[in-house]
Amino acid sequence: MGFGPYLEWGGNMQALWVTLGIICLGMLLLGIGFTRRDTPSGIALLWVGTLCMLSVIGYRILEAIKILP
Numbered sequence: 205m206g207f208g209p210y211l212e213w214g215g216n217m218q219a220l221w222v223t224l225g226i227i228c229l230g231m232l233l234l235g236i237g238f239t240r241r242d243t244p245s246g247i248a249l250l251w252v253g254t255l256c257m258l259s260v261i262g263y264r265i266l267e268a269i270k271i272l273p
Contacts, residue, residue, distance in 0.1 A: 223260055230256030 233253030240246030 223264075226256055226260050230254070230260075 230253045233249050233256060235253075237246045237249030237251075237253055240249065
């Protein structure tokens with residue numbers, strides 16, 4: 205399978221790895237924040253993890269509707 209279909213749609217591999225990196229960082233922060241949800245730092249980690257996920261989604265939407273290059 206590989207990444208063939210992604211490259212056929214005009215994407216580049218660097219953008220793919222950056223996106224996967226941000227998603228993995230967001231998941232890590234969400235996981236750590238969830239285990240520490242009783243403390244203020246845990247809540248902050250949950251917020252930052254959520255913002256990581258939403259930033260990727262927002263960027264892809266803006267890119268799809270041609271607002272961003």
